[in-house]
Amino acid sequence: MILYEILGKAGEEKRTVLTEIEAKAILGEAGINCTDTQLATSKEEAVALSEKMGYPVVLKISSVDISHKSDAGGVKVNLKDKAAVEKAFDDIMNSCKAACPHANIEGIAVQGLAKAGTEVIIGMIKDPSFGPVLMFGLGGIFVEVLKDVAFRIVPLEKNDASDMINEIKGKKLLEGYRGQDPADIPFLEDMLLKLSALADKTEAIAEIDMNPVFAYKQGAVVVDARIILEAD
Amino acid sequence: MMDLFFKPESIAVIGASGTPGKLGYVIVKNIADSDFAGDLYPVNPKSDEILGYKVYRSVTEIPGELDLVVTVLPTPKMTVATVEECAKKGVKAVIIESAGFAEMGGEGKVFQQQIVDIAKQNNIRLMGPNCSGIVSRDIVTSIYPITKKVPGGNVVLIGQSGLLAAGMASDIVENESLNISRVCSIGNKCDVNENDLLEYFGNDDGVDVISMYLETITDGRKLVRIAKEVAAKKPVIFLSGGRTEAGARAAMSHTGSIASNARIVEAAVKQTGMIMADDFTELKDFAKVFSTQPLPKGNRVAVITLAGSVGVNVSDLCAAHGLELPKLREETREKLKDMFDTPVSNPVDLYFSVTKIGFTKTLETTFPDAFRDPNIDAAVVILAGFKYTREAVEKKIIQKIVREVGKPVVVCMIVGYNKYKNVIMDEMGKEIPVFPSLISGVKALSRLCEYGIRKHKKSA
Secondary structure, X not given: OHHHHHHHHHHHOOOOEOOHHHHHHHHHHXXXXXXXXXXXXXXXXXXXXHHHHOOOEEEEEEOOOOOOOOOOOOEEEEEOOHHXXXXXXXXXXXXXXHHOOOOOOOEEEEEEOOOOOEEEEEEEEEEOOOEEEEEEEEOOHHHHOOOOEEEEEOOOOHHHHHHHHHHOOOHHHHOOOOOOOOOOHHHHHHHXXXXXXXXXXXXXXXXXXXXXXXXXXXXXXXXXXEEEEOOO | OOHHHHOOOEEEEEOOOOOOOOHHHHHHXXXXXXXXXXXXXXXXXXXXXXXXXXXXXXXHHOOOOOOEEEEOOOOHHHHHHHHHHHHHHOOOEEEEOOOOOHHHOHHHHHHHHHHHHHXXXXXXXXXXXXXXXXXXXXXXXXXXXXXXXXXXXXXXXXXXXXXXXXXHHHHHHHHOOOOEEEEXXXXXXXXXXXXXXXXXXXXXXXXXXXXXXXXXXXXXXXXXXXXXXXXXXXXXXXXXOOOOOOOOOOOOOHHHHHOOHHHHHHHHHHHHOOEEOOOHHHHHHHHHHHHHOOOOOOOEEEEEEOOHHHHHHHHHHHHHOXXXXXXXXXXXXXHHHHHOOOOOOOOEEOHHHHHHHOHHHHHHHHHHHHHOOOOOOEEEEEEEEOHHHHHHHHOOHHHXXXXXXXXXXXXXXXXXXXXXXXXXXXXXXXXXXXXXXXXXXXXXXXXXXXXXXXXHHHHO
């Protein structure tokens, strides 16, 4: 299983932070839909991956030592052709090496550009007494400023997932506000249940962020993901 | 195993005292005054007789089997030695009321670990330390005098704090304000914890309502599992201290930075179907409503009042707490039209009916006619503490109507003369929920409706 391969590798390297590529591989294996994200270790590889995925693409620095990728100049979006990808590859490498000279950089993650949807955050943390706990909320200011989120204790039952989504104050925004497409709520519920199952069986995972998740009329996709492992 | 605590056939009190006022005296007296009919052994190396009971020098000196040991000793060291003696004697249940353990940190923590270790090795179940144990009809180990018989009712109260649980128990028993069956204080819960008791009382068909106050949650994951099962069968009212504590974890994720202990506990309450109380009065008030009133199928409320302004305030409160005030049906309005000078609405203003047929008769006939309306699931009845209310209260009209109509009522009293109001609140409050404010009554009823709707949905 990919999960145990990645956990084993992280264990050997004595690190608790997984790369976005690793996080998405684990989530993908758990049945959670993520944007196709693959590692390029050279400019040529980045171009080849971009052509395979189809433009436009996103390039992101892949390093467990750089957690604030944008701040380090490690993210370039909406790259529409080969030339843009090549330039972005060099720019990212240069600015990240300058911003974080000691960071161990494994390469650059190439991913398809997801079309915009309703921004959602789904996450997991561990409470010392309750164990794994899931969080659901709307992204952006709703989570940052208003803390409009709902929690449930793992394992979730089906009604827990729908209760979580019903509980947030901004729920109307998921139902299609002012002509926006409604979000595929059953799909989001299913995502929560799959994350619950993953958290329930994987003690080694300490924290998960799926932020943002783009929710569409049909389906939803995890655009960025982060997994932190237990220290021991 | 838990039965040894609640239905022991023999009890020893270590640290028993012959001096009235001392804890070791109060406990022996409380057990003696309860319905406990087994063997009671006070233990004290320096006395011969306490309250007519022969005193023993130590646990090991007591003849025959011993189900339960209660200790109230001045030092943790002496408690450790006693638990060791209990192990030798083959005792399987011990309530440690003394303080000075983990709650003190440092050495106290070490002493607590010692008693836990001894208990584990010898299959002893421990309640406490730093608790006031049990108040029930069959056994009372509380540190406050229990002056009347414990009702043997359908409500249990689980508390963490020793003093508060003991205080609430004495208050409830003396004032007959709640049909309590057991109050249990689990203190530092070094062994027996909320999960053990929730499971025990959940399986006890004599228990209809569980009220629980916790400062710490021992095993949240297990609590969720057990509470979900129990709350599906009977209401579990839950008050949690320390809810405002900020997320103490050093989280690396966004999720972790938002999650706080308070939010997680609230999630657990919602997820399990428990009912959240916000203070100790609510813990008791909600239990009163749940233990005396039938469960409503919905949240549609009739407000019964004599004063329009009060009706308006109650309507606002109902809206804020998720209760609806529907219109009465045409046939109900038709039936009631002779009692009203203006069209009957909701709030139901009984003023005109009272001027026509008097207060008692109005409560006896006009109120139930409106209450029976199929659009109505429950009622808030506002009474005043004046002389004219006395007759209706003495005739127990509201109790009778609740039984006949099969729907719940909460009573609110916000005005009156003390000589009537206090007496009515006390007397009527023994049997049905009576609140000194509109908001407390409305809130309690909203919790009842919420639970009733959930239960109704599940059985549908």
